[in-house]
Structures are given as structure tokens and as C-alpha cells.
Amino acid sequence: MTASTAVSGPKTALSADRPTYRQACGACSGCTVRRMAVCAALADDEVAEMERVMSSFTLEPNQALVEEGDPKRRVFTLTSGMLRLSLMLPDGRRQITGFLMPGDYLGLSDDEVYSQTAEAVMPSVLCGFATADMDKLMERYGRLKDRLHLMTRRALRQARESQMILGRLAPSEKVASFLLVMSARAAEHGQPESPVHLPMTRTDIADFLGLTVETVSRTFTKLKTQGLIRLPDPHSVEIVDKRLLAAVAGNVAY
Amino acid sequence: MTASTAVSGPKTALSADRPTYRQACGACSGCTVRRMAVCAALADDEVAEMERVMSSFTLEPNQALVEEGDPKRRVFTLTSGMLRLSLMLPDGRRQITGFLMPGDYLGLSDDEVYSQTAEAVMPSVLCGFATADMDKLMERYGRLKDRLHLMTRRALRQARESQMILGRLAPSEKVASFLLVMSARAAEHGQPESPVHLPMTRTDIADFLGLTVETVSRTFTKLKTQGLIRLPDPHSVEIVDKRLLAAVAGNVAY
DNA sequence: CGTATAATTGAGGCGAGTCAAATGCCGTGG
DNA sequence: CCACGGCATTTGACTCGCCTCAATTATACG
Structure with a gap:
């Protein structure tokens, strides 16, 4: 039954051997995904505050950012590159549930733990936020929360289209x-x-x-x-x- | 390619020929799905306010409640029975994306229009709310909005599991x-x-x-x-x- | 009791999966 | 610059299982 070859030895970006870069930027206002990502819900000065708690992550091809089951300590916005989201069966069969493109948010479906694995398809850069920080921001800026909800609904519609494609x-x-x-x-x-x-x-x-x-x-x-x-x-x-x-x-x- | 027989002539519950019952109840506080549905986010006195803008709907088997593409004027909570959510291809092939059970919410994935058709699998009863009313309630009670977001995330995880089941x-x-x-x-x-x-x-x-x-x-x-x-x-x-x-x-x- | 619909069972073909091999591509190192 | 090795992609041959078509049985409903 269609046992797919697993990707060779992906390492998690959050583990010790992978550097986490903190950008001294001010780059958000000129960000390429400024109008597509969550941050589109915020004004420039509000984004500046968001930027203060933001960390930048880079991934090499096939490097894992988070793995299914890991505690969800961070959420991300992809700024460049591409990620694949996947689920695995015990016997190694894999289902890719979607591809993340710049502006997309990682963490929409997750509650306490990540419900799927996210790996880089190509060299990628992300903005990362501690979930606690993001929660605070959402409390402060309701539009941020609304936008996240909007993006979750959109993701749900995409998943349903995917069900149609897979099943029929x-x-x-x-x-x-x-x-x-x-x-x-x-x-x-x-x-x-x-x-x-x-x-x-x-x-x-x-x-x-x-x-x-x-x-x-x-x-x-x-x-x-x-x-x-x-x-x-x-x-x-x-x-x-x-x-x-x-x-x-x-x-x-x- | 797996062309499924369409359900025979479903009529929409919201069209003129189908009665809409408005319950004079006070039943919410003793509702069987009180602790599972959206309303679990609210206290009894708050639910009472919700109840004032609520309409009750009943469906016979195979009757459609909403159809893909219809403007989303109402959202629902299923209180008894079962609904099927489905997408259709032009040639009649059908993909059922999920089954709604008591306590489940109808309208999680939809924005301006319904993204899928909902039909009764068996005799069913629902609480209906005008989207405008629900929006007002969500503005007033943040926990309601949060719970809806939670339910959307849960639905997204379910859809992803479904992708795995369908694909692999x-x-x-x-x-x-x-x-x-x-x-x-x-x-x-x-x-x-x-x-x-x-x-x-x-x-x-x-x-x-x-x-x-x-x-x-x-x-x-x-x-x-x-x-x-x-x-x-x-x-x-x-x-x-x-x-x-x-x-x-x-x-x-x- | 009779009809319509749903569910099951049967026979057979075709197409996607499996196994295997060849080709192409790219980075490494001689 | 070229030789080599690893990996991705493509192509081929073959099998098996799901779909198709068809008929039978069971169930629900008037």
C-alpha cells in the first residue's frame, strides 16, 4: 500500500545544533509578505511592537522546523521559501496535507502540540513568535485574532478541496x-x-x-x-x- | 471514475415551502448539547440572551439545509440527528467531507457563502442564528469567538486526518x-x-x-x-x- | 402485499501500484 | 576538467485489486 520513502534524517531547527538568528531589522514595514500574512491586520506602528518579540529562522532543504507531537511553543509566518506539512503512519506512509508559501502561517490547526510535521522544501526564512507572546498580541489587537481565524477558515476550505481531490x-x-x-x-x-x-x-x-x-x-x-x-x-x-x-x-x- | 448517485431531489429548508419553527423554549439551559456546543463558552444568563435571537429548524432525511454557494445568512448548532457535509463536481461526483453530530457547528469554514452543502442524514433539529446576530454576540462575548476558533482548529485537524485516510x-x-x-x-x-x-x-x-x-x-x-x-x-x-x-x-x- | 430503494453478491476488465532498470542531474573530489 | 557517486526522475513489464456492469436479495414504506 503505497509506502513512501521517508525524507532522509531531518533535524529539527529548534534543537541545539541549529542556530536561531535574531534579526536586528526594522524590516517588517518593508517585508515582502507584509500585506498577505497575519501582520496585514496591524498598522505599521503596531507591527513594530510585534517585531520586538519576533525571532528569525532559516531552514535548509529537508530540514524540519517542527514535528508532529512536539509541544507548540512557537508559531511562524513563512517569509520566503516553501514548507511541506505532513502526517505519518507508523509504517512510514506519508500524507502531505499542504504546502506553505510566503505569507502563510504555521500553527493554525494546532492547540497544545503540533498536529503535523513541517519541513523545508527549499531554503526558507520564517518569523517566529513564542506562543505566549502571540497570545498577548492577540488579546491586545483583536484584529490580529480575527485575521488568524480568517486564515484558519481559509485553510479549512483548502483542506476540504483537498479531500475532494484525494477522494474523487x-x-x-x-x-x-x-x-x-x-x-x-x-x-x-x-x-x-x-x-x-x-x-x-x-x-x-x-x-x-x-x-x-x-x-x-x-x-x-x-x-x-x-x-x-x-x-x-x-x-x-x-x-x-x-x-x-x-x-x-x-x-x-x- | 466513481460517479456517485446524487441524492434524490433535496429541497432547501430555508426556501418557502419549508417551515421554520421558532421555539418558545427556555430550553437552552437544559439542552443536551449545552456542554459540547459553542454555547458551552457562555454562562446560563448569557445563553439566555443568545436564545432570544435563536430560531429552531427541523429537517427530514435528505433535506438540504444549505447549499454550496448560497449566501451565508445563518449559522447553526446541531442539537439532534446527523448532517452530512459535501462538495460536488460538475459531473455529479460527490465528496462527503464530514458528518455533523449533535453539538457540532455549521458554518466554521464559510465566509460570505457556504462552501459546502449540508443535508440531513436522519431527522434533525438545529438552532439557527442570523450571522449578524452571531457576530454581535461574538463581539460582546469574546469567549464565544474563542470557542468558535477552537472548534475551527479542531475541524481543520479532522480534515487533515481525513486527507491521510483518503490519500494513503x-x-x-x-x-x-x-x-x-x-x-x-x-x-x-x-x-x-x-x-x-x-x-x-x-x-x-x-x-x-x-x-x-x-x-x-x-x-x-x-x-x-x-x-x-x-x-x-x-x-x-x-x-x-x-x-x-x-x-x-x-x-x-x- | 407490492413497489422503490438500499445492500449485497458475482463476473470481468482495466488501471494504478509494485518491482526493476535505465537515464538524467548535481555536487564532490580527484 | 573530468570521474564518480548519490539521488531524482523516467520508463518498462507485470500483477492485483478496485471499479464497472449486472443481477439478486433485503429492507422500508405506502
Whole structure:
């Protein structure tokens, strides 16, 4: 049953061997995700206060930031790079529940402990906050709390779309809708729609879509052969015919 | 590709032909879900105020309460019965994203419009609130808002577990974990763990687990043959060997 | 009692998974 | 600069299990 290869020996960023950088910045006001992240709920002077309790974290590819079951001592906003969120079965099977992109928040679903593992897909930078500090900020600034709630609702809707994709779409439909979603998300970040950059591996995509690596690879090849996409390199996908690709995706709205 | 039969002609409870009952109660303080629902965040006198803007709704089996895309004018707490939440593809394929049980809240994932359809699985009763009223109550009672956020986070964790089940479990594992979850949920409601009552159809279960009716039915039969469960009737499942059933389920924690 | 719907069971095909191998890519070190 | 090794990706051959189609049995309801 689709036992996926686990990522080789990820280390936690919060353990002793990994440095935690504290930025002396003032960078928040000019942050690239200032308008997308939680902090969009706050005015510049309010963000300055938030910044005082903020720590910066950097991750190398495949490095784990938090692990399922760890006590939730911090929450994060991703500022650059990409993270994968995943759940594991005792026998090693893995389900990736989502990919975090700049502006996304880590900790939405968690209460006392992290409910899933978060690892870097590519070199990544995050803003970290002690949960106690964040709680204080939320008490002080109600809009911050509201925005977090809004983001949680959005994440829930995404998870439900994911349920549909996992439960009811055929492999080509899964891959096609994945490409369209990634394309749309890239656009939201001011990047081009068409040559979509996919920093994650085929295995990651497979573990996200409930498929095997081989099936994902074969499906890419099939879409290429059909002329719907081009593959300049394995991590770049050019969408040739968006309309047709959407048709293949089964018109899954997002 | 697994095209599921749609439920026959569901009508919306909010449309003209369906009566909306306004209870003259005072029943909240003695409500069966008083300690599980949103209202658990409020004291009895505060709930009394909530009650003043509350309307009661009853649903017959297969009747729709809200439909995907409808403007979200009301939110609900289910007090008795069971609802199914679902998403549909243009071609009729359906994914059930979850089942609502007494105490559960309808509207967690929605913003301006309902993101999914909610239909009654069995005769059901709900407390309804105009979104404007609920917003006012949340502004007044912060704990209400917090509890709603808590319930949203919980729903998100459930959806993620669902992603794992849909994407990575084999049919028998899916059915086994479904039975265990339903059993655990029944226990939370003070009902016996073992003869689990499943009011939904096999088709509903199939559309929830990403399978076909036939596969669900065959899997039930297999589990019965293996002596893990008994089936006094199609809607009652007696768990004979919980330990073994959990082993079949792949030890999916919930 | 008769009908409609749900659930089960059966037979068979196809497609995704499994196993295995080849190719491509990239960083390391000679 | 090139040789090597590890890893990701792709491709191939084959099997098995889930879906499809179809029929039968059971259940609920008038």
C-alpha cells in the first residue's frame, strides 16, 4: 500500500545544533509578505511592537522546523521559501496535507502540540513568535485574532478541496488541478502564471495527491505528450493550454 | 471514475415551502448539547440572551439545509440527528467531507457563502442564528469567538486526518478507521461504544471514504467474515475485536 | 402485499501500484 | 576538467485489486 520513502534524517531547527538568528531589522514595514500574512491586520506602528518579540529562522532543504507531537511553543509566518506539512503512519506512509508559501502561517490547526510535521522544501526564512507572546498580541489587537481565524477558515476550505481531490479525482485530474492551483498561487505572489516553478520532488507531489511517484511521473509525461504542458526541466512546468488543463482537472473550483 | 448517485431531489429548508419553527423554549439551559456546543463558552444568563435571537429548524432525511454557494445568512448548532457535509463536481461526483453530530457547528469554514452543502442524514433539529446576530454576540462575548476558533482548529485537524485516510489508506483500513472514529464519537455523546449506529447509507460512507458502494459493502462483509465486527442490521455495527480492528485501521490516531 | 430503494453478491476488465532498470542531474573530489 | 557517486526522475513489464456492469436479495414504506 503505497509506502513512501521517508525524507532522509531531518533535524529539527529548534534543537541545539541549529542556530536561531535574531534579526536586528526594522524590516517588517518593508517585508515582502507584509500585506498577505497575519501582520496585514496591524498598522505599521503596531507591527513594530510585534517585531520586538519576533525571532528569525532559516531552514535548509529537508530540514524540519517542527514535528508532529512536539509541544507548540512557537508559531511562524513563512517569509520566503516553501514548507511541506505532513502526517505519518507508523509504517512510514506519508500524507502531505499542504504546502506553505510566503505569507502563510504555521500553527493554525494546532492547540497544545503540533498536529503535523513541517519541513523545508527549499531554503526558507520564517518569523517566529513564542506562543505566549502571540497570545498577548492577540488579546491586545483583536484584529490580529480575527485575521488568524480568517486564515484558519481559509485553510479549512483548502483542506476540504483537498479531500475532494484525494477522494474523487483520477490521477490526471489530480495532477492537472495541482498544477492549476500552484499556478494560481504563484500569480498571487506576483510571479508569472505559466512557467510554474515546483520546488518539491515528485515524491512530495505523490504524497500530496495520494499517488505513487511513478504515477505522478507518468502523468506529467502524458500531459506533456498531449501538448497541455511543457517540461523545460522537472521543476518547471509551462502551461500551454490552461483551458484544456482545467477540463482535465474536472473543473475543480478553488 | 466513481460517479456517485446524487441524492434524490433535496429541497432547501430555508426556501418557502419549508417551515421554520421558532421555539418558545427556555430550553437552552437544559439542552443536551449545552456542554459540547459553542454555547458551552457562555454562562446560563448569557445563553439566555443568545436564545432570544435563536430560531429552531427541523429537517427530514435528505433535506438540504444549505447549499454550496448560497449566501451565508445563518449559522447553526446541531442539537439532534446527523448532517452530512459535501462538495460536488460538475459531473455529479460527490465528496462527503464530514458528518455533523449533535453539538457540532455549521458554518466554521464559510465566509460570505457556504462552501459546502449540508443535508440531513436522519431527522434533525438545529438552532439557527442570523450571522449578524452571531457576530454581535461574538463581539460582546469574546469567549464565544474563542470557542468558535477552537472548534475551527479542531475541524481543520479532522480534515487533515481525513486527507491521510483518503490519500494513503487501503479500503479495509479506511472502513476500519471510520468505524473506530464513529464509535469514539458515539462514546463522546454518552452512547455505547460497541453497537455503533450508522444512520448514513453505504453510498454516503463510500463518498466519505473515496470508495464505491460495492467496495464498502464488500469490506463490511470481509470484516464480518474475519470476526472483527457483527452486522445485526446494515445500520448497526457491533465491534467484536477493537484491538484487531485498530490494527486493520493502520493505527490511525484520531 | 407490492413497489422503490438500499445492500449485497458475482463476473470481468482495466488501471494504478509494485518491482526493476535505465537515464538524467548535481555536487564532490580527484 | 573530468570521474564518480548519490539521488531524482523516467520508463518498462507485470500483477492485483478496485471499479464497472449486472443481477439478486433485503429492507422500508405506502
